[in-house]
């Protein structure tokens with residue numbers, strides 16, 4: 419039998435089918451269930467997009483109302499559980515706190531071990547709802563405040579803003595957060611979704627899959643890049659320093675965070691939308707320095723990187739939007755997770771509906787065989 423080729427980083431490997439999203443990496447296009455991302459960002463809501471991903475079709479008005487009600491019913495977290503979040507060290511990264519908190523939710527869920535499709539669906543809705551509550555509670559506790567109870571009258575985005583900041587958002591702020599959540603909800607077989615499926619394929623419980631996915635998203639090559647982009651902006655400090663900074667980094671063969679993508683070899687369409695909103699908030703609220711630095715980095719790095727197919731990705735401009743919404747830099751990646759929980763759970767449900775075949779690739783063995791064991795005192 420011919421030896422299989424090694425696909426470093428699993429590049430080009432297709433292990434399953436999906437209807438959830440399509441990424442046209444050459445032309446910078448993204449679709450959820452066939453709907454262009456621009457249309458969803460403009461006209462839809464995070465609740466509707468979550469329904470679309472879980473059910474693979476847009477809801478009717480009644481179906482959406484029932485789904486929203488279900489999300490509202492699932493939002494609260496028992497007081498004892500929230501009290502245990504208060505014991506997390508404030509020195510821990512919020513993604514580590516989120517990972518631990520989600521694991522705790524599993525610990526106390528009597529249905530954790532039920533892997534029937536119906537139970538997986540119920541837990542998916544519960545997790546989509548609770549990720550926002552948990553993230554906001556962790557933020558409040560780190561800041562020395564009590565967590566805020568969800569308000570059942572508010573949309574998912576508005577309620578998330580309210581629980582994060584202690585005040586209700588303006589319609590513009592609600593739309594901004596809703597768009598950010600829609601844009602981050604799903605993205606094919608990215609590293610965290612793949613991680614979730616790898617765990618799920620062992621027939622483990624959904625909390626284990628999601629905890630593992632949070633761990634994967636945390637990495638700076640994946641979701642953690644949004645935090646690194648803001649750190650880069652802070653390091654650059656002022657627009658006049660941006661070109662020299664970029665030239666120095668590229669000369670040293672260092673990476674510009676928030677740029678490059680395994681699939682996109684053109685501009686990420688999510689970055690195009692986020693840039694538009696970042697420009698709006700920069701102009702409206704005098705946050706123009708961060709935005710200006712990023713546009714210069716994009717242009718200067720682009721001179722070298724664009725010809726190599728390296729452009730800004732979703733993580734490049736999202737931080738300007740998040741900080742305008744009062745979200746601290748170390749919470750950028752948890753906010754990403756609050757959106758991506760919909761994609762993770764949708765992929766788990768889709769894979770479960772198929773056959774949930776065990777994911778188990780191989781590595782080519784390149785070591786020695788039949789070596790003689792030498793006792794420790796003779797080595």
Ligand SMILES: CC(=O)SCCNC(=O)CCNC(=O)[C@H](O)C(C)(C)COP(=O)(O)OP(=O)(O)OC[C@H]1O[C@@H](n2cnc3c(N)ncnc32)[C@H](O)[C@@H]1OP(=O)(O)O
Pocket residue numbers: 427638639640641643672673674675676677678679680681723728731732733
């Ligand atoms: C939500 C998300 O996960 S989006 C991605 C978020 N991550 C980032 O923004 C981190 C910065 N970007 C990167 O590290 C990469 O572009 C990745 C990890 C996202 C994708 O990379 P891969 O497809 O694995 O490509 P790989 O790492 O092999 O890089 C290919 C070449 O492009 C270069 N390159 C890739 N990204 C960048 C970058 N941001 N800045 C400079 N050079 C880059 C690499 O140095 C490499 O060059 P070489 O061939 O001369 O060695």
Ligand SMILES: O=C([O-])CC(=O)C(=O)O
Pocket residue numbers: 604605606607608609640679680681731732
């Ligand atoms: O698709 C990827 O590899 C990374 C990404 O952009 C995402 O997860 O949103």
